[in-house]
Amino acid sequence: MLAPRSIAILGASAQLSKINGRPLKFLLEKGYAGTIYPVNPKYPQIAGLTCYPNVEALPTIPDLAVVVVPANDVCPVIEALGRKGVRAAVVFSSGFGEMGAAGKEREAALLAMARANGVRICGPNCLGLINAFDKVYATFSQYADGDTAPGPVGFVTQSGAFGTAIAALARRRGLGLGYFVNTGNEMDVGFADIMSRVVDDPRIKVAAGYLEGIKDGPGLVELADHCRRIDKPLVLTKVGRLGAGVRAAASHTGSLAVEDDLFDAVARQYGIVRARNEEQMLDILEAFVYTAPPAGGRLGIVTQSGGAGVMMADRAEEVGLTVPRLSAQTEAELCKIVPGFGASANPVDVTGQFVAEPAILRNSVLTLLADPGIDIGIVWLQLMAAHVDLLVTLFTDLKKSSTKPFIVCWVAAPQEAVEGLHRAGIAVLRGAEPAVDAAAALVRHAAARRAWLAAKPDAVPIADTGSVAKRPAPRAGGPPWAGVVPTLQAVQWLAAAGVPMADVELAESEDGAVSAWQRFGGPVALKIESPAITHKTEAGGVRLNLKDEAAVRQAYREIIQSARKYDPQATLTGVMVQPMATGDIELVVGVKRDPTFGMMVMLGMGGILVEVLRDVVWRQAPFGVDEARRMLDELRMRAVFDGVRGRPPVDKHILAVLLSRVAYFADAMKEHLLELDLNPVLIGEKGVVAVDCVMVLMGQRHSAVV
Amino acid sequence: MLAPRSIAILGASAQLSKINGRPLKFLLEKGYAGTIYPVNPKYPQIAGLTCYPNVEALPTIPDLAVVVVPANDVCPVIEALGRKGVRAAVVFSSGFGEMGAAGKEREAALLAMARANGVRICGPNCLGLINAFDKVYATFSQYADGDTAPGPVGFVTQSGAFGTAIAALARRRGLGLGYFVNTGNEMDVGFADIMSRVVDDPRIKVAAGYLEGIKDGPGLVELADHCRRIDKPLVLTKVGRLGAGVRAAASHTGSLAVEDDLFDAVARQYGIVRARNEEQMLDILEAFVYTAPPAGGRLGIVTQSGGAGVMMADRAEEVGLTVPRLSAQTEAELCKIVPGFGASANPVDVTGQFVAEPAILRNSVLTLLADPGIDIGIVWLQLMAAHVDLLVTLFTDLKKSSTKPFIVCWVAAPQEAVEGLHRAGIAVLRGAEPAVDAAAALVRHAAARRAWLAAKPDAVPIADTGSVAKRPAPRAGGPPWAGVVPTLQAVQWLAAAGVPMADVELAESEDGAVSAWQRFGGPVALKIESPAITHKTEAGGVRLNLKDEAAVRQAYREIIQSARKYDPQATLTGVMVQPMATGDIELVVGVKRDPTFGMMVMLGMGGILVEVLRDVVWRQAPFGVDEARRMLDELRMRAVFDGVRGRPPVDKHILAVLLSRVAYFADAMKEHLLELDLNPVLIGEKGVVAVDCVMVLMGQRHSAVV
Known part of the structure; x- marks a missing residue:
């Protein structure tokens, strides 16, 4: 085709x-x-x-x-x-x-x-489609009206109009598309099918896609994996960032499963580079086409304006790059090169003086990039219409002399400057913040690739999830355990899968609750147990911190009473009794079966404020401990793990192990599991423990199969 | 000049x-x-x-x-x-x-x-400077090398290089600068001085500035106020968004006072439009130059691509605009106009069909804008190099026929298209998200201006802060009460200023603590009282929820012991006894004397997670209840005020009253007050109450003047 x-x-x-x-x-x-x-x-x-x-x-x-x-x-x-x-x-x-x-x-x-x-x-x-290398123009797009020099970018778009706009913008930037394909209704051949062929063309270096919706989740994952294997970045812009969650979900996790968040998670997991809009996509493509992968995220900046340096340093911090202090030796060398009214610390400000003395710019960039603490450089300049030839020559030479990647941010660059730098194999960005964003995309992609190449089989022994997965089917005819799984059963399965679960006993009477309290020998919590009631607090079905027999008895009676009032039809199995758990940090871990991406595992900050912030991250199951560690680092409130108000830092490893075990459990249970909530998961001095869980299997929801 | x-x-x-x-x-x-x-x-x-x-x-x-x-x-x-x-x-x-x-x-x-x-x-x-209207070119800027048609934008920049880049970008967009002034070192005449003259030129409609630092806070406030009075938007880009807070501050508030946040607060308070970078500045200028102020934030979107509509609707939600459902009548009318494979709901997708039938586009836009639920429109289209004349004519007519403002987002617009639309007085933006951002700037500015025009003197009686302000100077010679003010004294002043303070008593002995506990008749908290100890928890100086005499006695002894250990030199005044306060939501309110902007009042979410998020907003004191209400709406976690997990919504008015009273207190105390923390401020069923406070006056810090 x-x-x-x-x-x-x-x-x-x-x-x-x-x-x-x-x-x-x-x-x-x-x-x-x-x-x-x-x-x-x-x-x-x-x-x-x-x-x-x-x-x-x-x-x-x-x-x-x-x-x-x-x-x-x-x-x-x-x-x-x-x-x-x-x-x-x-x-x-x-x-x-x-x-x-x-x-x-x-x-x-x-x-x-x-x-x-x-x-x-x-x-x-x-x-239709264009293969510009072989002059295949099976299209009526207005984009083909213009001149289309073939280039190393393969572009596939679900939207004709928006795709044409992106292609036209690429042309304006002097960014050549090798392929332009609009997949339209995707009745048969879809985005991933086409793109996986496009990237196999050796003339294509970078894959770029514009998506309006994911019709084929597994296909996209396979495409991403393929791109990773053949080392071609896959840069995607997808609209619909704020899709609503599934309102009718039984679990917290289910209600937090926003389609775009799941896409975003899969993108991170499989090395897809996500661009938030059309201009950012082109910025990132520009960077990938011309720039070698940086060895790390330490950014060196050379500007002719102190303000541009500050703007870029700020942006770098926001997007996870560092703008490190240079070595004393580098600073001393720069001090000799840079004029006295400039700055010889990173960001380096060479001032406009380099127009008269080009060596100032050349030597500053070389010295900066030679610093062992710098991985990638950005050189910022502006306008300079009268000095294009000089600068193109200078940068062409710099590209040959430097062993580290750099990109040029040239605000209001004359067209000849862009062409000249492209000929020299140098990316030209148009603004300070976009340049940093593009550098960050290079850095993140290179880091993800290194992590993927270095990935080893999991060192943490995963408990026997295979036998667990077989358990849900003990009964003949109809979906076994359909609906809400009894808490004790769910706890047993999860514990067998290696997930640290809090102690719990089922009391079917007031006396049973009291003797459970006696066995635990400390304050306990009582929670209603009913296949019909998943939102226990709402049903008045939770009492905490019960310290004596009278309190336990009273709580038992009140819980049963409230639950009857909340749902007179509900079968009340009894009341779960648990020792009070303590923890400094409250998390939610969950699983959600998604129609597009399959079993997705969620980690979120718990508690009342977090509901407002929706600070959650996702991954497709299964995944190992390393991937789980990366989830932790993506939470907005990740700083709480490092210890706040003098608390000791959290052992991230044991939390990652828990996540990974949940992920393997979800994968093993993928024929049965619909939703799972571990809420709260508490992190305290004694480690990590899941205090409560709601597990829902496929089939009729809320049926009383117990 | x-x-x-x-x-x-x-x-x-x-x-x-x-x-x-x-x-x-x-x-x-x-x-x-x-x-x-x-x-x-x-x-x-x-x-x-x-x-x-x-x-x-x-x-x-x-x-x-x-x-x-x-x-x-x-x-x-x-x-x-x-x-x-x-x-x-x-x-x-x-x-x-x-x-x-x-x-x-x-x-x-x-x-x-x-x-x-x-x-x-x-x-x-x-x-140097350019006054393009009068051909005054007192400059050597390379910007003057090009053609500079004078236009209604007055641009003043602290940076020469970055300013030149911005001016060059403005020229490329066909955006005329009437003035271009680079203030350089600002030894004498500063940014605000120059700009306040520039905006007085009747040929200037919009003021634009690029700042690297605020040297003259009061001047900037005065300029903003002047611009508001003469109804000329002041659009500023300031670099240095991530400046560090003051590390050595005695109070929470002090350590959270990041220079850029204070600038941002002043910008909101005085109607300055802040643009995050050079491109956004130009986007916003484009919008202001050509577009009338919208009556509200309800956005109507017409596109030729469904994806562009989704992208803009998402962005609108992020920046606080709404993309409302249209009236049934409007939708029915659009249904007749728009082709069957388009969309007649907002965002309206007219598809590419309008090239053949221009009336589709024309009538869609007019119908959409005529909907009583729409305040401003964005029309998205792309490329269309072959149809520029048709579209310019169409939009020129639309501009005349519509009574509501709209802007055009034309991706990869041909140069003639931009020129044509500019002649018709229509703003042309280059991307979907920038177009929404520019519309949001128009909406916010118009709303802020309406609020300012409608502002009345405060209806809430403010307690007698005048007499309070006189109190700190009872002693002759040297700054009276310098350093940390004794808690009882601070509580008395704040209460007199109308700030709801929790009950508190000072106990100077174990027995004193017990009798205070008896008087309060319920569980109490004990907190160390010492002018040298502002971080009470760190000093082991806080014990909560003490329910019986033994607990109170033990807590007293332990607190005194811990405090002695924490700081053997500290004068220990005694222990403060307070009834336990309860609240669902924990806030921090504070005051910080800033060298640039003076007395600044902070509101932040309290608690451990919030320390990580730094969810705080600021205002310059004094301000009324309306301004305080706007502070509440700027917190990222503002949704907690609306009630989460079934809790009733918070009475925002009483919280705003508290903030405003703190602001008047800060203003009255401006000769003396250095820092103030009200932490926590609890919002519960009984209203709002400040549970603890740390007040520091000017002069030698931590001196034991008590």
Whole structure:
């Protein structure tokens, strides 16, 4: 589909400016070297090429068919293509899934027809595709109206209009696209399918995608994994960052599972570089195309303006880079190079003096980059319309002389400057903050890749989750344990999977509660146990810190009373009795089965304030301890782990072990588990313990299977 | 200085491309209508103008002198200018405050000379100034090399290099600067001085500034107030967002007083529009120059791409705009206009079909803007190089037909499109998110202005703070009450100022503590009282929830013991006894004397997690209840006030009253107060109460004056 030696255009028009004329026009203009077969019964020939009346009349089997016929004619055309032996088609025609119920029906029929006839389809309702290397212009996009020098970026977009805008912006920046593909309705071939082929082209260095929704989660994960293996960065912009959570979820975790957060987690986990909007995508592409991976996140800055240095240093801190102090030796050397009214500390300010003495800039950058504490450099300058040649020569030389990567941030750069630096293989960014963001993307991607390359099988022994996973199916007929799992059972499974669970006993009577309290020998908590009640606090089903027999008895009675009032229909199994747990930090750990990405594990800060902040991170299960450590570092409130108000730092390792074990448990249970809440998970002096859990299995929710 | 009828250039060169030749070159080239006097003993004339050997020889007194002489010659030149009667000079020369100790000394001498001779100075070490309306080019900036059509933006920059970059970017966008002024070292005339003159020019509609630091806090506040009165938006970009707090502060509040946060607070309070970087500044300027103030924050979006609509709606939510559902009538009308595969709900997606049928776009925008629930519109489109004329005509007509403001977001817009829309008085933004950010700036500014116009004197009676303010000075000689104020005294003052303070008694013995406990008749807290100990918890000086006599006695002994151990030198006044306060939400309120902005009041979320998040907002004292309400709405965790986990919402009014009273107290005490912490302030069922306070007055810190 992407590199056809021959292309048939079904519904080709002799009016080359029309949608059905434009592919032919582009193919001819741009010099496509393969064979073109216009197909249209209305014309004997178009633009000097023989025009065929129908598919059957074609002299050979084309590698690709471009279909530009009315919606109702698409199905028969695909059938004819299949019969002829054509295996790939790009369908521009609209009037399918995007057009209400009738369109959806038509799309289903088209898909069936394509499958039956062995034709793979890109579209329908798409702008088509461009392979600029081989001059394949199977598109009517206005982007193809301009000059399109092929470049090392493969771009695939779900949106035609937004994708065209991005491609046009790339052209303005002098950033060459090797491929431009619009996948349209993705009825058959989707984003990940196309992109996985695009990145296999050795002329492509970086993959760029614009997404409006993830239709194929596993495909995306596989694509990301493929890109990681062949070492080509995958840069994605996805709209819909603020999707609402699933309102009807039984668990906390379920209600916090916002689609975009899950995508974001998968992106982090599999090395996808996420760009928040179109301009940031292009900034990051620019950086990847021209810049070698930095060895770390220590940024050296050279500017001709102190303010730009401050702005970049601030931004660096925000995005997780450091702007370290230089070694005494480097500072001393810079002090000799930089004018007295500049700054020889990082960020280095060489002032505008370098226009008169270019060696100031050259030597400052080389000296800075030579510092053993610096991994990547940014050089900031502005305008300099009168000095473009001088600066291009200087930077070309710098690129050859420096062993570390650097990017140039040139505000209001003249066009010739951008072209000159591109020729020298140097990325040019347009603003101080975007330059830092692009550098951060390079740093994060390189670090993620190093971590992936260095990853070893987990050293932490994972408890026997295999046998646990078999447990939920002891009964014949119907989903076993469907709905809420009895707490004792859930605790037993989780403990067997190596998750540290707090002690708990089930009391089925007041006396039972008292004797449990006696056995624990300290203050206890009582919580209602009922398959129908997952929000125990709301049901008045929780009493804490009960210190004597009278308190335990009273609490038992009150809990049963409140629960009956809350839900008169609920089966009340009894009351769970637990020793009071203490902890400085309260977390929530959970699992949610997501239709797109499968078993997703959540870590969040607990407590009342956190509900407001929704400080949660996700990962796809299963994952090891190292990945779990990275989750901890992504919480906004991660600083609490380092100890606040004089508290000792938290042992992050044992917390990561817990997360990883939950992840393996979720994976082992993936045939059954719907949702899991460990809430709260307390971190105290004695380590980490999950105090309470709600586990819901697939099948009818809230059924009383106990 | 800004509109001189004659200009002398001291040190003018015949080599017009050199720094000392460029002002003359620009003045001649651009057609300055006033008189130019080159001054340089080396030349009899330059470029056909008589060149004078020195200041004395000038035939009249020029309105402005441009000084381009070596640093050592500046002082004598200023003296000569003063003698001659010249009142304003722009000094390009560097080698002053920016050049180490010797430079600072030279600058001090220059300032003294300028003051003694009545010459006001812009600079030294500056690029000079441009008044493009009157062709005043008292500058050597490379920005003046290009074409500079005067426009309604007055731009003043502390940085020459960054300022030039911003000006060049403005030119690329077709955004005309009326003034360009670089204030350099701001030895004499500062940013606010210059800007307050610039905005008084009736040809200026919007003021734009780039700041690297605030040297004159009151001047900036006055400027902002002036801009608000004459209704000209003041848009500022300030670098240094992440400055560190004052480490050595005695109070919580003090340590949280980050310079940039204080600037940000003053910006909100006085209607300054803050832009985070150069591109956002230009986006916002574009919006202000061409767009009328919206009546509210309800955004209507029309796009030709569903994804762009989603991206803008997400961004709108992030920046506090709403993208409301349209009325049923509007949706029904749009349904008739928009093609079936588009979207007739907000965001409206008209698809690319409007190229064939322009009425689709025109009528969609008009219908959307006519909806009574919409205040401002954004129309998103891309590229469309072949349809620029059609679209410019269409938008020109739309601008005339619509009664509500709208802006156009045109990604990869052709240059003619931008020019065409500018002629029609329409703002053109370049990206989806920047367009929403610019709209949000318009909305926030309009809302702040409405609030300011509607502001009435405070309805809440403020307690007698005047008499309180007099209290700290009962003793003759030296700062009275210097250092930490005894808690009882501080509580008394604050209570007198109307701040709700928790009950408290001082116990000077174990027995005293017990009898206080008896009087309060319930559980109490004990806290160490010592002028030397402000961090009571760290000193082991706090015991909570003491319910019986034995507990009170033991706590008293332990507190005294811990405190002695913590600081053997400390004078221990006794132990404060307080009834246990309860509250759902814990806040911190404080006051900090800032060298730039004076008495600043802080509100922050309390508790351990908040220390990590630093969720605090500031205002300059004094302020009323309305302003205090706005503080509440700026906390990141403001949602806790609306009630979480089924708790009732907080009465924000009483909290705002507390804040306002603290602000009036701070203002009344401004001669004495250094820092104040009310920590915690608890919000519970019974209202708001400050449970503990630390008050520090000016003078020697931690002195035992008690």
